[in-house]
Amino acid sequence: MDDQIGFKITSASAVLGTSVSLTTWEGMWSPYAEEVYTAVLDHIKPTDIVLDIGAGDLRLARCMAEKAEKVYAIEMQSTLVEGILPSNLELFVDDARTRPFPTDINTAVLLMRHCTHFGLYWNKLTAVGCQRLITNARWRAGVETIDLSTPRVTYDMLDIGWYACQNGHTGFKRGLPEQLTTKMLDFVNEVSFCPACKIDGYNE
Ligand SMILES: [Zn+2]
Structure with a gap:
C-alpha cells in the first residue's frame, strides 16, 4: 500500500510539474480515471441520493444516475457540460465552496486529488446529514469510502x-x-x- 501510494503521488507531481497539452493530459489520465470511476460506481446503490462535488463533464454523474435514485452535480465550468441530462440528474453550475448543499443527500462523491477544501466539504456534508463520502482526496490514490459518522x-x-x-x-x-x-x-x-x-x- 505504501509503495503504491508513493508511486502514484510521484507520477502526479511529475505530470503537474511539466507543461503538457490537453490531449496529452487526457491520454495520460483516462485509463486511471476509468479505474477510479469503476471503483466509485461499485459503491453506488439504488437508494443513494448523491452529490457529485466538482462533477467536471458529468461523465461519472451520468453513470451514477443510472444506478442511484438521484444525483446532484456541482460544477463551476458550465462549458464542460454537453447534451440532455437524465431526469434524475440535477446540475448546479456553481461554486461548491459557497453553494448550499442539498439537504436530502446520503452520499457524496469528491474526486479531486489536489483538493484544498476537504475540511470545508466534510463540514458542509455533515451539516446536511450526509452519511458517506466516496473520495480520492485524502490518499490521492485509489478511492476510499468514509462513513462520516465514524467516531474519531x-x-x-x-x-x-x-x-x-x-x-x-x-x-x-x-x-x-x-x-x-x-x-x-x-x-x-x-x-x-x-x-x-x-x-x-x-x-x-
Ligand atoms: Zn489534520
Whole structure:
C-alpha cells in the first residue's frame, strides 16, 4: 500500500510539474480515471441520493444516475457540460465552496486529488446529514469510502496504524512493532488533533 501510494503521488507531481497539452493530459489520465470511476460506481446503490462535488463533464454523474435514485452535480465550468441530462440528474453550475448543499443527500462523491477544501466539504456534508463520502482526496490514490459518522479518536490515543483526519491529512503513526497486526494495515483510523492540524473539527 505504501509503495503504491508513493508511486502514484510521484507520477502526479511529475505530470503537474511539466507543461503538457490537453490531449496529452487526457491520454495520460483516462485509463486511471476509468479505474477510479469503476471503483466509485461499485459503491453506488439504488437508494443513494448523491452529490457529485466538482462533477467536471458529468461523465461519472451520468453513470451514477443510472444506478442511484438521484444525483446532484456541482460544477463551476458550465462549458464542460454537453447534451440532455437524465431526469434524475440535477446540475448546479456553481461554486461548491459557497453553494448550499442539498439537504436530502446520503452520499457524496469528491474526486479531486489536489483538493484544498476537504475540511470545508466534510463540514458542509455533515451539516446536511450526509452519511458517506466516496473520495480520492485524502490518499490521492485509489478511492476510499468514509462513513462520516465514524467516531474519531484523538491522535494521541492511537497506538499505531494508518490515520486520516477530517481536514484531509493522512499518515501512519509509528508504534511498537509487536502491536501491529495485518488487519491494522488495511484499516484507517479517523482521528482528531492530527499532527498537521492539531484540532478537532473543521480547520477554517
Ligand atoms: Zn489534520
